[in-house]
Amino acid sequence: MVQAREKRLLYLHELEEFLYHAYNSAKMYKERTIHDKSIQPRDFEPGQLVLLYNSRLKIFGGKLKSKWSGPFEVVRVIAYGAVEQKLLNAERTFLVNGQRVKHYFGEVINPEKTSMDLKKA
Template sequence: MSSTIELEHRAYWAIKKFESRHGSSRRKEILLHELEEFRYHAYENAKMYKERTKRIHDRRIQSRDFEPRQLVLLYNSRLKIFGGKLKSKWSGPFEVVRVTAHGAVELKKPNSDETFLVNGQRVKHYYREATNCERSSIDLEEA
């Protein structure tokens, strides 16, 4: 009797081992499939996120199409070295003489004939504000 119990026990363990090997490989296949699907969805989500952020970014970019005789401001990168809240990094206004095909802009000071070339990314449009020069006074009474 002891031999039949041992045989049954060994058979039980053999079946269990066989199932665990094949069952675990099946589980691994399922896990690999799920991981592939997860990676695919992550890739698609990243692609959609990039497209959406690009649309938002492109919407905020202002057009920098310059024409001759237009007034512009020039970015002064040397002022970045010296800190300070009150120093303006934009100088000008300058007048556009011509725009090259590669984006360089030829500028001149309004009162002189001397021209110089700058990168078009260092230039922005100058908008003159119609300021009201009238002054008003407010009397403050002591309470």
């Protein structure tokens, strides 16, 4: 009788451990898949041009206003995704979260050299 009770207790402990591992595995899988979908891998290097997401625009948003400002130049990339950047013609740098930054693929337009001819037709 003692042997049967010990055997049953051992079986219950094994079953409990199995359920615990199965629960943790399912929980980790769900967290990883849901979380990984929202993260986009972005690798930045010093000298690259980037755009910065303007989070304050949500409050005073306009239909035609862009949520992205810039371009900015990457000065250095710090651990855990932080990016130090600066305006193209400025010396002051500032740090932002790497998730608020995306690559800029357009050309830089110099407003001093750009002219527009407005003729009356």
